[in-house]
Amino acid sequence: MSVKKLGLRQRYEHMTRGLDWETSYQPMDKVFPYDQFEGIKIKDWSAWEDPFRLTMDSYWKFQAEKERKLYAVLDSFAQNNGQTNISDARYINAVKLFLTGISPEEYQAHRGFAFAGRHLRGAGTRVAAQMQSIDELRHLQTQVHTISHYNKFFDGLGEFPHMHDRVWYLSVPKSFFDDARSAGPFEFMIAIGFAFEYLLTNLLFVPFMSGAAYNGDMSTVTFGFSAQSDESRHMTLGIEVIKFLLEQHPDNLPIVQKWVDKWFWRGHRLLGLVAMMMDYMLPKKVMSWKEAWDIYFVEAGGSLFQDLGRYGLKMPKYADIATEEAEHISHQNWAVFYQYTHAAAFHTWMPDAEHLDWLSAKYPNTFDKYYRPRWEMWAKMEKEGKRFYNGALPQLCQCCQIPMAYTEPGDPTTICFRSSKYKDDTYHFCSDGCKDIFDAEPEKFSQAWLPVHQIFQGNCGGPTVPDVLNWYHLNNGVDNMDYVGSPDEKIWNEWHAENTRKAV
Amino acid sequence: MPVTAIVPDYESYVEIRDVQKNFHGNILVFVHWEQHLSFCSAIAFPLPPTMPFDALVSDVIAPHYAAHPDAAKIDWTKAVWSIDGEIATPDFNASLVENGLHHKSLIRFWTPGLPGIAYS
Amino acid sequence: MAQTASITLMQSDDARPIIEAIIADNPGVRILNMPGVVKLDCDDSITVKRASVEERLGRSWEPQEIQLVLVSMAGNLDEDDDHFTLSWRH
Numbered sequence: 001m002s003v004k005k006l007g008l009r010q011r012y013e014h015m016t017r018g019l020d021w022e023t024s025y026q027p028m029d030k031v032f033p034y035d036q037f038e039g040i041k042i043k044d045w046s047a048w049e050d051p052f053r054l055t056m057d058s059y060w061k062f063q064a065e066k067e068r069k070l071y072a073v074l075d076s077f078a079q080n081n082g083q084t085n086i087s088d089a090r091y092i093n094a095v096k097l098f099l100t101g102i103s104p105e106e107y108q109a110h111r112g113f114a115f116a117g118r119h120l121r122g123a124g125t126r127v128a129a130q131m132q133s134i135d136e137l138r139h140l141q142t143q144v145h146t147i148s149h150y151n152k153f154f155d156g157l158g159e160f161p162h163m164h165d166r167v168w169y170l171s172v173p174k175s176f177f178d179d180a181r182s183a184g185p186f187e188f189m190i191a192i193g194f195a196f197e198y199l200l201t202n203l204l205f206v207p208f209m210s211g212a213a214y215n216g217d218m219s220t221v222t223f224g225f226s227a228q229s230d231e232s233r234h235m236t237l238g239i240e241v242i243k244f245l246l247e248q249h250p251d252n253l254p255i256v257q258k259w260v261d262k263w264f265w266r267g268h269r270l271l272g273l274v275a276m277m278m279d280y281m282l283p284k285k286v287m288s289w290k291e292a293w294d295i296y297f298v299e300a301g302g303s304l305f306q307d308l309g310r311y312g313l314k315m316p317k318y319a320d321i322a323t324e325e326a327e328h329i330s331h332q333n334w335a336v337f338y339q340y341t342h343a344a345a346f347h348t349w350m351p352d353a354e355h356l357d358w359l360s361a362k363y364p365n366t367f368d369k370y371y372r373p374r375w376e377m378w379a380k381m382e383k384e385g386k387r388f389y390n391g392a393l394p395q396l397c398q399c400c401q402i403p404m405a406y407t408e409p410g411d412p413t414t415i416c417f418r419s420s421k422y423k424d425d426t427y428h429f430c431s432d433g434c435k436d437i438f439d440a441e442p443e444k445f446s447q448a449w450l451p452v453h454q455i456f457q458g459n460c461g462g463p464t465v466p467d468v469l470n471w472y473h474l475n476n477g478v479d480n481m482d483y484v485g486s487p488d489e490k491i492w493n494e495w496h497a498e499n500t501r502k503a504v
Numbered sequence: 505m506p507v508t509a510i511v512p513d514y515e516s517y518v519e520i521r522d523v524q525k526n527f528h529g530n531i532l533v534f535v536h537w538e539q540h541l542s543f544c545s546a547i548a549f550p551l552p553p554t555m556p557f558d559a560l561v562s563d564v565i566a567p568h569y570a571a572h573p574d575a576a577k578i579d580w581t582k583a584v585w586s587i588d589g590e591i592a593t594p595d596f597n598a599s600l601v602e603n604g605l606h607h608k609s610l611i612r613f614w615t616p617g618l619p620g621i622a623y624s
Numbered sequence: 625m626a627q628t629a630s631i632t633l634m635q636s637d638d639a640r641p642i643i644e645a646i647i648a649d650n651p652g653v654r655i656l657n658m659p660g661v662v663k664l665d666c667d668d669s670i671t672v673k674r675a676s677v678e679e680r681l682g683r684s685w686e687p688q689e690i691q692l693v694l695v696s697m698a699g700n701l702d703e704d705d706d707h708f709t710l711s712w713r714h
Contacts, residue, residue: 008688008705037510051701054688062691069692184510202696206632206661209695213660221660225634228695236701286658295656300698303627307700307712336544374542374624377573392547392568395534395610405544413623415536415545417610419589425523426588426608428534441507446520453522453532456550 012053017046020123034119038184041249045122048244052128052233059131063138066226070142073222078149084499087215088283089154089492090483093346094208095147095220096156097277100345101173102204103143104164106227108177109192110136116185116193125244128237129189135230139223146223154488156345159473163345166460167472168451169273169337171401175448176270180263182444187259189241195263195316198238199304201231202296204274211282239304246311253312258440264316265433269400272329276337279330279359280351288362293326318433321409327363328412331371332405338378339390340403342465345474347483350379370412387482393452398427399434399445406430422446524607531607533560533600537569538612540620546610557603558596565613574618584614626667627712629699635660639693645676661695669711670699 006014023031035042076082086092110133117129144160151157164170180191209224242260245252275289287295297319305315334348341348351359356375359367378388394403408416418429422442429435438445454460461471469476483489507514524531531553536546549564561580569575585592587604594603605611631646633639635657646664647653649671656663664670677685687708699710 008703034510038508051703052688052691053703054691058688062688065692184508206658206663206696210658210660225660225695229691229693232691232694232697235697239700299628300630302625303629303698303712306625306627310714332544335541339542339544370622373622377542377621377624381573386571388542388571390543390547391571392549394544395536395546395548403545407541413539413541415538415541417536417546417589417612419610423520425520426606428608428610443507443515443518447518449521452548456530456532456548457521457526458528 008053012050012055015055015057016050016127017123028121032119032121034185035121038186039255040186040245040252042122042245043248045125047247048122048124049240050124050128050236051240052236054131054233056127056131063134066229067138067142070146070222070226074146074149074219077219082216082218083150083153084495085216089488090281090347090349091215091217091283092150092154092488093156093348093483094211094277094281095150095217096154096346097273097281098208098220099143099147099157100160100163100167101170101273103140103147104161104170105173105177106136106140106143108174108181110134110140112177112181112188112192115181116188119185120189125241128233128240132193132230132234132237135227135234139227139230142223142226146219149219153491155475155486156347156479159345162473166451167345167474168343169402171449171451172273173270175401176266179266179444186241186245189238190245190256190259191263191266193234193238194242195238195260195267197231197234198242199264199297199301200267200271201235202300203271203292205231206296207278207286207292208274211278211284211286214284214286215282242308242313243311246308246313257313260313261317262437262440265318265322265431265437266400268322268325269402269430269434272333272402275326275330276333279362280334285358288359289330290326290362293323297326298323317436318431321431321433324409325406327366328370328407331359331363331367332407333402335371335374336394336403336405339388340394341481342389343469343474343480345472345479347481347486347488349483350375350382366412393455395428396450396452397430397434398448398450399429399437401448401450402430404428404430522608527607531600531605531609533605534608534610535565535568536610536612537565537572538614539618539623540569540572540574542572542620542624543569546612551600553601553605554599556597556599557594560600561596572620574615574620577618578615579617582616584616586612627699628665629668629670629710629712630663630665630697631670631672631694631710632661632663632696633690634693634695635662636693641677641680642672642690642693644680646670646672649673649676663696668713669709671707671709671711674706 113129113133113136117126117133120126147157164174180188205224205228209221212220212224245256278289337344338348356372381388397404406416408414416431418432418435420427420435420439427438429438455468461467466476474480478487527550530550533549533551534546537543547568585594588609633643643662650666652666654665672690674685674687687703690708697710699712702709
């Protein structure tokens with residue numbers, strides 16, 4: 001007699017909710033102490049939808065298959081010396097920024113979702129958050145494993161976990177996740193699950209991984225898309241959590257709106273690093289940051305918020321400012337790293353003529369007017385032996401922790417300064433978005449560990465730049481400074497000189 | 505509006521990291537040269553509050569902006585100053601504190617006739 | 625304004641029958657080719673039908689297998705034994 005196979009819906013029902021129970025030795029409120037203090041009201045956890053209907057048995061089956069595919073590529077990349085076939089060694093600097101700035105956040109996300117997976121009391125929500133937690137750990141592991149191959153040849157990669165906790169610009173992603181992880185589980189789900197994964201992660205992974213493909217980095221493409229295949233599930237979790245909260249109780253709307261506003265702006269600031277990678281660090285370019293922003297925020301985000309409008313949720317505050325900034329942010333960030341190249345764990349350069357023309361074409365409203373003259377001036381100074389450095393330390397934003405390099409809305413020639421008073425002290429911000437976030441939670445953000453101020457307080461290895469670099473485990477003269485003249489450039493040129501010799 | 509926390513006494517755990525006493529007798533001062541965006545942001549210095557404004561200009565500000573082609577042409581007597589958002593006429597012989605500066609003050613200055621190279 | 629429902633898939637042998645099935649089953653689909661990936665957009669709704677994929681693949685195929693080649697998507701997901709649909713309709 002044959003047994004009838006269960007359908008997807010029934011299987012999911014049995015394997016998630018069917019395995020859940022109401023506790024009796026302890027009251028449920030004691031078992032789940034974290035899911036009420038944020039003010040979110042849940043009337044019926046069973047109304048949670050998981051459209052993927054993924055059960056743990058299928059999860060392991062699919063993930064194992066993804067890993068098999070990934071490791072086959074990694075082996076062949078290493079066996080075939082794939083590192084010699086990338087478009088240009090400058091490309092590796094994007095990988096360095098990824099490993100030091102993004103991969104540790106995969107680990108932070110793993111821990112955050114493990115917490116949410118333990119502390120939200122709905123079974124469907126818990127299962128989805130637990131799967132995502134395991135995914136994020138897999139992402140960190142596969143990224144470290146993949147990029148370890150480049151670490152055999154290129155600098156700036158070997159000390160990534162140490163750097164993440166100390167280096168000035170890495171405090172930007174670190175403090176972003178510290179903020180999310182020290183919030184309650186619902187805010188975490190909106191921050192990372194919705195705002196980051198649903199609204200903004202496409203901007204990180206799709207154009208960047210497509211860029212890796214275009215630049216001959218087969219190994220990064222493969223881990224990227226392997227991770228991204230989990231991301232669709234994460235996006236679904238993100239959109240389900242927001243719909244669920246908005247459907248459960250009308251009182252949830254203002255709380256959720258406040259979180260959406262906050263985390264959209266924080267995500268926008270964080271992704272400015274990715275903007276710079278796309279416009280400046282990929283030798284062969286897929287699309288500009290502005291184009292990616294238009295596809296993935298203006299169009300996709302527009303559709304999403306049109307849909308969420310039926311719950312009364314509005315477009316994030318300052319979305320218009322962020323869209324205006326999409327024409328500036330990559331240039332402004334590259335200017336920061338170019339002048340602080342001595343303190344960065346990757347190499348910098350001025351764009352060549354072809355690259356300048358690409359930027360002019362992609363940014364017809366802004367590049368020739370505001371940025372090309374600066375790049376040309378710096379290139380000239382470089383030629384004259386007076387390469388431009390900023391010898392002082394920058395003022396940082398108390399909220400996003402980025403140097404206060406962003407300009408006034410509507411005026412790209414003037415730096416935007418904002419400040420607030422809290423308990424007799426002044427706090428400075430790069431934007432109205434960052435100021436609003438501080439003003440809503442000054443107790444939290446007044447505790448920020450700002451790298452520049454920590455150096456002045458004597459907590460970062462000593463008063464001089466070499467002291468601080470040493471404390472960062474940044475190999476001075478090797479990991480930092482311009483690409484031209486770096487050991488990375490030397491090994492790359494040696495490989496290619498060899499190819500030329502063989503060809504002749 | 506206060507932070508939403510699971511503990512009622514969140515504030516008692518707060519440690520503000522940048523209070524003045526953590527800077528070994530100095531105050532933090534931020535300085536920005538307007539219309540010269542080659543310097544990507546304002547720059548930060550821990551300075552003795554008793555430092556004369558004159559010394560701030562000659563020993564701190566001038567050398568840190570010297571890399572710019574406009575720097576050598578600055579006439580400091582013509583500079584326009586703003587301290588914490590207010591246009592100010594600093595007394596070069598008086599100290600930072602006497603000029604109204606405090607911990608984490610922001611000084612912005614304009615150099616008329618030197619608009620940078622396309623604001624860079 | 626029409627809302628865009630979207631699926632992004634890897635450019636790979638495993639994904640090709642799915643891409644072909646989507647193009648066949650969703651008239652008016654807009655195709656954006658990028659290195660390594662393809663983004664398929666439709667107004668309001670886009671669907672992957674199990675039967676269409678199986679026809680091209682020549683074996684049985686569960687919609688959940690799409691996860692092996694899926695890169696991104698936009699819209700509210702509805703997945704069942706016979707289809708995988710992203711839609712902004714309610």
